[in-house]
Amino acid sequence: MYSPTLIDHFRNPRNAGMMRDPDGVGEGEYEACMDLARFYLRVRDGRVVEARFQTYGCGPTIAASSAGTELAAGQRLEDLAALPEARVEAAVGGLPGERRHAAEVVALAIRAAARDALRRLETARGLEKA
Amino acid sequence: MNRRVYLDHNASTPVHPEVVEAMLPYFAERFGNPSSVHAFGREAREGLETAREQIAHFLRVGKEEIVFTSGGTESDNMAVKGVAMARGRGHIITSRIEHHAVLRTCESLETLGFEVTYLPVDGHGMVDPDEVRRHLRPDTILVSVMHANSEVGTLEPVREIGHVARERGVPFHVDAVQTFGKVPIDLDGASIDLLSFSSHKIYGPKGVAGLFIRRGTKMVSVQHGGEHERRRRAGTENVAGIVGFGKAVEVRARDMADEAVRVTALRNRLWEGIRARVPEVRLNGHPTERLPGTCNMCFRNVESESIVLGLDLAGIGVSAGSACTSGNVEPSYVLVAMGVPVDWAMGSVRCSLGRSTTAEDIDYVIEVTAPLVEKLRSLSPASV
Numbered sequence: 411m412y413s414p415t416l417i418d419h420f421r422n423p424r425n426a427g428m429m430r431d432p433d434g435v436g437e438g439e440y441e442a443c444m445d446l447a448r449f450y451l452r453v454r455d456g457r458v459v460e461a462r463f464q465t466y467g468c469g470p471t472i473a474a475s476s477a478g479t480e481l482a483a484g485q486r487l488e489d490l491a492a493l494p495e496a497r498v499e500a501a502v503g504g505l506p507g508e509r510r511h512a513a514e515v516v517a518l519a520i521r522a523a524a525r526d527a528l529r530r531l532e533t534a535r536g537l538e539k540a
Numbered sequence: 541m542n543r544r545v546y547l548d549h550n551a552s553t554p555v556h557p558e559v560v561e562a563m564l565p566y567f568a569e570r571f572g573n574p575s576s577v578h579a580f581g582r583e584a585r586e587g588l589e590t591a592r593e594q595i596a597h598f599l600r601v602g603k604e605e606i607v608f609t610s611g612g613t614e615s616d617n618m619a620v621k622g623v624a625m626a627r628g629r630g631h632i633i634t635s636r637i638e639h640h641a642v643l644r645t646c647e648s649l650e651t652l653g654f655e656v657t658y659l660p661v662d663g664h665g666m667v668d669p670d671e672v673r674r675h676l677r678p679d680t681i682l683v684s685v686m687h688a689n690s691e692v693g694t695l696e697p698v699r700e701i702g703h704v705a706r707e708r709g710v711p712f713h714v715d716a717v718q719t720f721g722k723v724p725i726d727l728d729g730a731s732i733d734l735l736s737f738s739s740h741k742i743y744g745p746k747g748v749a750g751l752f753i754r755r756g757t758k759m760v761s762v763q764h765g766g767e768h769e770r771r772r773r774a775g776t777e778n779v780a781g782i783v784g785f786g787k788a789v790e791v792r793a794r795d796m797a798d799e800a801v802r803v804t805a806l807r808n809r810l811w812e813g814i815r816a817r818v819p820e821v822r823l824n825g826h827p828t829e830r831l832p833g834t835c836n837m838c839f840r841n842v843e844s845e846s847i848v849l850g851l852d853l854a855g856i857g858v859s860a861g862s863a864c865t866s867g868n869v870e871p872s873y874v875l876v877a878m879g880v881p882v883d884w885a886m887g888s889v890r891c892s893l894g895r896s897t898t899a900e901d902i903d904y905v906i907e908v909t910a911p912l913v914e915k916l917r918s919l920s921p922a923s924v
Contacts, residue, residue, distance in 0.1 A: 412849075420846075421853060426919050437921075444886055445843070448921045466841065466920040469849035475919075 413503030419473035429462045436522025438515040445471045447519040453527050458482045470512035477501035478516040490524035493517050542855030545901040549894035550690050556743035562787035566780035584779045591786025598789045607751045607769045608782050612717035615736035615751040616641035619713045622759035623682045624649050630681035631655045635667050636877040637689050664826040665692050665878045669700035676708050686715040691874045692825030693834025702731035721792035733757045744788030748781035800832040803893050807835045813906035818913050833893035838884040839913050841922045847889050850912040859890040
């Protein structure tokens with residue numbers, strides 16, 4: 411049912427846990443099943459240099475979160491702010507139909523974290539000008 | 541290579557070797573249709589009737605009171621619809637934690653004008669016989685309460701409920717799919733008029749089950765098309781399956797008492813071991829009035845599918861109390877009816893032990909579960 415990539419990410423989740431003083435934080439939730447993913451981003455020059463996650467949910471959502479941190483690394487915030495779910499699904503080697511919400515939850519969280527990071531950058535620029 | 545441990549015996553069981561041996565001749569040697577008048581048919585008929593006698597003897601009832609079906613679901617449908625359709629209208633009492641085979645059947649009868657009362661259960665999942673008495677009406681035509689719930693294993697007070705129903709002359713159906721062959725059933729003592737029971741929960745083959753119908757119970761057939769089973773259930777009988785069922789019951793009669801003691805001790809070993817190693821875990825179901833092998837636990841702040849997957853990857857097969865399907869996860873309706881809070885209910889896992897389960901298996905499960913739950917909790921935002 412699950413790809414070897416997904417199983418690997420579930421067994422050996424990468425970049426799990428909080429981040430100290432993150433540059434962006436965002437959450438994604440799938441209310442129907444209470445899966446929740448929270449992403450933390452470290453940003454330099456408009457790109458993510460490190461991403462971490464905390465997730466409550468089924469195996470695929472945990473695996474997608476882990477894969478999501480690798481997906482986000484090195485990406486521009488503007489691109490992550492519009493991250494499609496399909497890329498998250500591809501990062502875990504595909505998802506069965508009844509587990510597609512895992513990709514949705516993680517994409518929501520990454521997009522929210524990227525937008526949060528962009529807002530903070532805007533605020534910082536505004537303060538500098540003042 | 542991982543050890544393989546199967547702890548999902550409430551879902552299904554491996555067929556006992558003696559059962560396989562009993563069934564084999566009925567595939568290619570004694571393969572006739574039991575309704576045929578020639579010798580080929582008579583051979584098959586003999587096997588079928590021997591099985592019927594074995595089961596009737598086990599239940600201490602007349603063999604004419606046993607009808608074979610294709611599964612526990614069909615037996616439940618037959619019992620509830622058969623009684624309802626014989627009356628044409630009326631009121632049914634059942635519980636909120638019945639198997640879907642009873643619940644969905646009752647819901648379908650409601651669309652035809654029947655009224656149904658779904659009784660609540662207490663925190664252990666137990667029905668109160670006084671609630672049954674309180675809800676009986678002049679137009680009540682059936683009481684249907686399961687003997688044990690498949691998820692949490694709580695044994696219902698069927699003796700007391702049966703007496704309440706019998707006092708008012710209302711037929712009493714018991715879904716005993718999870719208890720038949722595991723704990724004693726006293727049909728007369730509990731005033732049971734209809735009893736659903738199944739083969740594949742007691743090391744018999746899938747695709748065959750039975751319904752006890754007490755002589756004199758008014759009901760109609762729900763499957764038409766032949767005179768089989770004394771015109772109560774049309775369709776060529778699953779002879780090999782029924783022969784296997786009869787043998788499975790014979791084996792259970794021999795092994796049931798000792799196995800109940802052994803499996804209860806292992807079940808308690810599992811719970812005590814988990815409770816000692818894992819914080820924020822609770823046991824669901826009645827502490828003592830429970831199926832010997834059932835251990836349903838809730839792990840707080842961990843989602844049940846992730847536990848099931850983690851155990852599966854370690855070679856351990858268990859069942860999740862909730863199911864994550866196309867975005868519609870509901871916590872188990874049984875746990876909800878018992879009042880288990882959602883943040884606990886979403887982390888429920890059912891372990892159901894059986895004939896093959898050993899103490900080493902249980903210790904292995906504990907060794908795997910404790911660090912797995914700790915790891916999953918460390919990933920969760922709630923752990924902060």
